[in-house]
Amino acid sequence: MNLPVSTSSPAGLLLAGLFGLIFGILLHKGRVTDYNVIVNLFRFRDFTVLKIMLTAILVGGIGVALMMSGGLLEGWHIKEMNVLGVVLGGVLFGIGMVLYGYCPGTGVAAIATGSVHAMVGGLGMIVGGVIYALTFAWAKGSILSVGALGKLRLADVTGIPDLVWWIILVPASLLVFRFLNRRERAAG
């Protein structure tokens, strides 16, 4: 079979189902379908989300970097760095995540675990998408165009190569993990 498989082929759609199924199981077993776990991250009382995300970034990132340098991948999938859009979007996202208690992916998964308020917030997300589409012309002209720098990677803007970034990120994350584990043990 030639890789990558087309996402519109029957095999691609089958893989979408398999990957989604695994993702949903992982989100639930990671307890990030629990409102309390998500909100308590921002209150420094539960670091489950941070542990999962940092581990996923390290494992995923190093694997993808190796596949890229081995010529197995067609290219990066980088999102545009629109300074105002990304910062303002991130700020709104943080507010929304604490009020909703979920992010879009964990919200979808939480609905399926029975959470009624995740469902109501899910309807809110659908409405949010409608509002975005209705205000898209304004957002594009007044927000997304401010500081539109294009698809940048850390190596492009800092001149520091990927390898060095990983040499920094791995031990830095391990120190964070050690700190969190000690703190949790001390708290009992």
Place this chain on the structure above:
Amino acid sequence: MESSPCCQTGPSALLKRKSWNPYAVGVGIGVLSWLAFLVVNKPIGMSTEISKFSGWFASLFVGMERVTANGYWSGTKPSFGYETIFLLMTAVGALLSSKLSGTFSFEKVPAVWSAHHGPGVAKRMITAFLGGIIILYGARLAGGCTSGHGISGTLQLAVSSWVFFISMFASGIVTAALTFRNKTTRL
């Protein structure tokens, strides 16, 4: 020694557990990212697909023709495909996992919310609804969510994703400090 259900192994026993070690879950999501890049060349993401659901929702009122004439939806056409199946099966995975582990429940007001804002259902539902609007609008402005930016983008060392990650965290910490102020509760 008596064997407790928590410590049995094998696929079905694993799925019956209430939770897994967070680092193991992180490794799982990391490996899933490898497969997403290598096998289908499509990073994991969620919020774009939700915007397509918004398009379908809007089409109930104004018809699909007017929806696809919109500047945003003309570029992100609501069509059933890979991402739709991924989203639906994410829900199926979470349903399966919560049913097998016995944690499925129709939760209306979670414990931490209740400790700070009381047991009222309406207040929780309105806040969740508003939070949902704000989070998706933010995700669209930024171009991704915790999946697309927070994991798939950061792992590629994308500038936009790291800036998003830091902005989101900082804003979340401030929001939580302002909205959870009941000092008499342990929760």
